[in-house]
Amino acid sequence: MSVEKKVFRSGPYADLIAQGVQAGESLYLSGQVGMREDGSTPDNIVEQVTVAYANIASVLAEFGATMDNIVDETFLVTDVTEAMTNLEAIFAARQQAYGQRPDVTQTLIGVAALLLPELKIEIKCVAHL
Amino acid sequence: MSVEKKVFRSGPYADLIAQGVQAGESLYLSGQVGMREDGSTPDNIVEQVTVAYANIASVLAEFGATMDNIVDETFLVTDVTEAMTNLEAIFAARQQAYGQRPDVTQTLIGVAALLLPELKIEIKCVAHL
Amino acid sequence: MSVEKKVFRSGPYADLIAQGVQAGESLYLSGQVGMREDGSTPDNIVEQVTVAYANIASVLAEFGATMDNIVDETFLVTDVTEAMTNLEAIFAARQQAYGQRPDVTQTLIGVAALLLPELKIEIKCVAHL
Numbered sequence: 001m002s003v004e005k006k007v008f009r010s011g012p013y014a015d016l017i018a019q020g021v022q023a024g025e026s027l028y029l030s031g032q033v034g035m036r037e038d039g040s041t042p043d044n045i046v047e048q049v050t051v052a053y054a055n056i057a058s059v060l061a062e063f064g065a066t067m068d069n070i071v072d073e074t075f076l077v078t079d080v081t082e083a084m085t086n087l088e089a090i091f092a093a094r095q096q097a098y099g100q101r102p103d104v105t106q107t108l109i110g111v112a113a114l115l116l117p118e119l120k121i122e123i124k125c126v127a128h129l
Numbered sequence: 130m131s132v133e134k135k136v137f138r139s140g141p142y143a144d145l146i147a148q149g150v151q152a153g154e155s156l157y158l159s160g161q162v163g164m165r166e167d168g169s170t171p172d173n174i175v176e177q178v179t180v181a182y183a184n185i186a187s188v189l190a191e192f193g194a195t196m197d198n199i200v201d202e203t204f205l206v207t208d209v210t211e212a213m214t215n216l217e218a219i220f221a222a223r224q225q226a227y228g229q230r231p232d233v234t235q236t237l238i239g240v241a242a243l244l245l246p247e248l249k250i251e252i253k254c255v256a257h258l
Numbered sequence: 259m260s261v262e263k264k265v266f267r268s269g270p271y272a273d274l275i276a277q278g279v280q281a282g283e284s285l286y287l288s289g290q291v292g293m294r295e296d297g298s299t300p301d302n303i304v305e306q307v308t309v310a311y312a313n314i315a316s317v318l319a320e321f322g323a324t325m326d327n328i329v330d331e332t333f334l335v336t337d338v339t340e341a342m343t344n345l346e347a348i349f350a351a352r353q354q355a356y357g358q359r360p361d362v363t364q365t366l367i368g369v370a371a372l373l374l375p376e377l378k379i380e381i382k383c384v385a386h387l
Contacts, residue, residue: 003326003327003385003386003387005329005361016349016352016364017360017362017363018360018361018363018364019363021329021330021362021363023283023329024283024386025152025153026155026284026329026386028329028363028384029363030365031366031367064130065130069130069132071132071134071150071152071155071157072150072157076367080241080242080244081242084244091145101144102146102147103134103136103150104147104150105146105148105149105157105158105159106159107159107160107205107251107253108160108244109160109205109243109251110240110241110242110243111240111241111367111368111369111370112241112336112338112369112370113338113339113368114338114367114368115338115342115366122367124332124365126157127132128132128134128153128155129130129132154281154282155284197260197261200263200279200284200286201279201286209371209372209373210371220274223274231275232263232265232279233275233279234275234276234277234278234279234286234287234288235274235276235288236289236334236380236382237289237373238289238369238372238380239371240369241369241370255286256261257261257263257282257284
């Protein structure tokens with residue numbers, strides 16, 4: 001059974017994984033982290049959230065979509081206590097990224113590790129087009 | 130690209146996240162935990178499962194849906210050994226919540242932490258309408 | 259609100275969970291692990307990846323689908339360092355399973371535990387038909 005996909009690749013793992021795949025009205029994004037294009041990562045979890053959402057918006061743009069198209073988020077954090085302590089600032093950065101109160105579900109999970117030790121958060125999104 | 134969403138918010142984080150978002154025929158739910166409306170949480174993982182499913186059913190009802198609409202579950206548990214030891218009772222509570230043998234996929238993951246230390250399980254569901 | 263599902267069950271947990279559920283054009287798969295049908299599990303993470311993809315392909319086949327139908331993957335690993343050390347071999351095994359460079363998004367998460375202690379990786383997929 002064949003499936004028509006629209007695919008976007010970028011970054012250091014472009015040969016291995018896609019950053020976004022659309023099939024039908026569903027758009028899946030690979031988990032995005034707070035690493036800038038130059039490979040640097042801010043120390044602060046709040047700044048990592050801001051960079052991660054900038055990366056998410058870049059992927060969405062390749063599909064003609066915006067943050068409004070996101071329906072579901074999974075927040076993967078390496079330190080739930082740190083995330084809860086910074087909850088207000090994290091959600092302020094999130095609202096800034098969305099430009100308004102997001103109509104989005106969210107699940108927050110404390111993970112054992114992310115891809116690189118400097119990463120404090122990874123955000124996995126599903127969008128609808 | 131605009132997207133039409135149906136959104137349900139409730140609980141202490143209603144200003145931050147939605148508990149359910151429907152776009153097209155897909156309905157995403159935020160991970161639901163075993164905390165009752167009065168803020169109390171049973172100690173036992175099996176009772177937490179029962180409360181979590183009651184919360185899931187409440188969200189579904191806002192979309193005119195029932196447990197039958199669920200297609201996929203992720204079980205996030207803080208102690209896999211405890212979950213496996215109570216497997217029979219957990220799945221009995223689950224079958225009770227569904228009212229029949231559920232036609233649902235499931236992935237069980239041992240997480241490092243959930244939002245609050247008293248939580249032993251969080252259930253993230255996707256439904257189809 | 260009723261929903262039409264196509265359901266596939268197999269294996270030791272067939273009475274409890276489905277291995278695949280299709281609703282509309284979306285096909286959800288339960289997380290698949292590197293355990294062979296005879297219950298044995300290879301020690302090596304790369305071999306576990308190969309077995310897990312064989313299990314995924316078996317589930318897809320029940321829906322008339324192939325690896326091409328997969329749109330999104332979550333890699334759940336118990337040891338991120340081990341996964342990163344074996345990255346090249348893991349992705350070679352993955353490309354072998356797909357038969358070509360996969361047009362698939364991926365999120366890699368370090369988990370605290372999987373269902374059984376011998377499991378090093380679990381792969382959760384969403385497909386589109």
